[in-house]
Each structure stands twice: as C-alpha cells, then as structure tokens.
Amino acid sequence: MMLDNNWYGHRYILSEFCELKDDHSFSSIQHGWSPEYNAGNIKKRKYPFYPFLCWSNKVKRQLDLKGIQNVVDIGAPYLYLCELVKKKNLKPNGTIYYPSHNTIAIKDVIINDLEVIEKIESLFEPPFTVSIYYADANKNNVDSFLKRGWNVEVSGQRNNKKTLYKIHDNLTKHKNVVLTEISTIMFYALYNKKKVKLIKNNNSGNI
Numbered sequence: 001m002m003l004d005n006n007w008y009g010h011r012y013i014l015s016e017f018c019e020l021k022d023d024h025s026f027s028s029i030q031h032g033w034s035p036e037y038n039a040g041n042i043k044k045r046k047y048p049f050y051p052f053l054c055w056s057n058k059v060k061r062q063l064d065l066k067g068i069q070n071v072v073d074i075g076a077p078y079l080y081l082c083e084l085v086k087k088k089n090l091k092p093n094g095t096i097y098y099p100s101h102n103t104i105a106i107k108d109v110i111i112n113d114l115e116v117i118e119k120i121e122s123l124f125e126p127p128f129t130v131s132i133y134y135a136d137a138n139k140n141n142v143d144s145f146l147k148r149g150w151n152v153e154v155s156g157q158r159n160n161k162k163t164l165y166k167i168h169d170n171l172t173k174h175k176n177v178v179l180t181e182i183s184t185i186m187f188y189a190l191y192n193k194k195k196v197k198l199i200k201n202n203n204s205g206n207i
Helices: 003-017 057-065 077-084 114-123 139-147 163-173 184-191
Strands: 052-054 071-073 095-098 128-133 151-155 176-179 195-198
Touching: 003 077, 003 163, 052 057, 057 071, 077 163, 077 184, 095 114, 128 139, 128 163, 139 151, 151 163, 163 184, 176 184, 184 195
Parallel strands: 052 071, 095 128, 095 176, 128 151, 176 195
Antiparallel strands: none
16 A cells, blocks of 8 residues: 555565465555654554554554554564574574664765774674665775675665565574664564664764
8 A cells, every 4th residue: 555565575574474465555564663653753644544554552552642543553574574484593693783874865884883893893703794774885885894804784675575584684693783773673683682782972972
C-alpha cells in the first residue's frame, strides 16, 4: 500500500514468515526505531483506513493517546527474521562498528570519527569490520578503513529486500558491536545478546 512498507525488506520478511507471496500490503509498516515513535509523535495519518503496523505495544499506547487510529502492534520484522534464520554452532568473534549517518549529505566517516576508531582498536578485539551506510560509502571512506586493515561492509539500502538479512548475518558473526548513537541497530544487537558499546563525543571533544 505505502511506498515505505517494504523498506529494508520488512514486508518481504513478514510474507516469508506467514508463508505468503510477497505482494502489496494493505498497511503501513514502521520501518525503524526512533524516540519520536516511542513518544507517539508522528504526523496525523492522511489515510487512517489502512492499518499502521508498529513495533511495540508502547508505541501503540502512545499513538492511541494521540488519537491515531487503526494501529496494530506486531513487533519488529527483525524478530520474525530471527525466527526464520536461526544459526547454530556459530562462534562469533571480532568487532563491528556502525558509524552514525544521515540521509541528507554524505558523512566523512573516517575524519569525523577518527578518535572513536582509535578507541575501538585499543579496547576491542580484531578482526574489525565497519558497516558503512550506503550513502556514505564513497571511495575516501572505504579506502580509509581498508588501509587500517578493517573489513568494510556496505548496508542500508532501503529498496533491497535482503538488507535486514545482511544486517542479521553481520551481527550474528561478530562478538562486539560498537555504535555512536542510539539507533535501530543497537536494539537488534541487544536482542541478539551481543556485547554492545555506545561511544559518544561530548561537546568538549572528549569521549
């Protein structure tokens, strides 16, 4: 129904779980975690006659209080994916880093986060992998990590129905997950019982 209901493969995963053909869904599907969603702060729905499928009963309660109608809490599609792709006898190792990103302009990851990267190399065990958001995967960012001996993964393509599969695979095979912001990936990693570290620079420049 809505253009974004298969972002990152959410509709595809739900269809696979229900053993249905992946086709148009008469719904809108929440496609990420945000503090705005948890507080019920979304725009008034233009077409309230189709269901909004949200990720938690907390979101539903907040939206109910705001008078947002036709909301169904189904849980995050990632939970269904974890049931579909259960990996056994896998020994995770190493560390994967998810730099913050935006969708407005390309972020120069290596320059902006050099202190964080050095901190990761000193605190965590190799091999090191960085998952760069596809919009930030320019030659400078990729080559800068490769020169440091890191593995580079590119992720985040909204229109790729296998995007969450790739995220799940990367989280599953790594022992440590490092982020610089509270994000959807952080909750995925916690659900997968990873050792999660949040590293932030404060205004004075100190981590």
